[in-house]
Amino acid sequence: MRSEPEPITITGVNGRxxxxxxxxxxxxxxxxxxxFQGFKGEKEIFYSDLKGIEYKKPNLMLNGYIQFITNAELAKNQAVGWVGTTLDAAEDPNAIILRAFKKSNVRMYEKFHRYVMLKLQAAKQSKVQNINLSNASYSTADELQKLATLRDQGIISNEEFQQQKQKLLNQ
Structure with a gap:
């Protein structure tokens, strides 16, 4: 039985x-x-729905952030600083503003960032594989249909149809 890995949590200025x-x-x-956000509920964002993740590591002088981009046109510009973090950045529903008061916080932010980037990459690879499988099965089925039409029209023999069908199915 495979167990789920422990979730990784980070806490920032405007949420967790x-x-x-x-x-x-x-x-x-x-x-x-x-x-910054008011009485909003929790938000779930699946890695497969992400377009990207933007991350700026905080340091002792400047805030950082992690932003989950689901729609590039709607993503807010993250202007963060020690005292210059904009209200837009803090109000972005898909971003967490990060502060580096302790080195352990920064290490946790880095660990969190690496983990979500790996998950995003895996989700994107899975999408590509699913598209390739879908295209491959469609094109094989399409080719079989074309061969069947040629056979039915008498252009190729049933034996030729069976040979070509076997070739396609073995690919």
Missing amino acids: ATAYEDHVNISRKSFGGLL
Whole structure:
């Protein structure tokens, strides 16, 4: 029996993000989350729905952020700084503003970022494989249909049809 890996949680200025095997959960159940986001519920974003992840590592002088991009046109520009974090950045429903008060926080942010990037990459590869499988099965079925039409029209013999069919199915 395969067990699920432990989720990874990071806490930022405007909420908390937890990375699971197939999705990220964004929660605003914190003072900063309430202040910047209001009484919003939790949000789940599946890796397969992501267009990308933008990450800026925080340091002692500047805030950082992690932003989950589901639609490039709707993504807000993340202008973050020590005191210059914009309200737009803090109000982005798909972003968590990160502070580096402790080195352990930064290490956790880095671990979280690596994990979600691996999951995003795996989701994108899975999509490509599914498209390739779909195209391959469609083109094989399409070719078989064409061969059957040629056979039915008497252009090729049943023996030729069977030979070509076997070739296609063996590919």
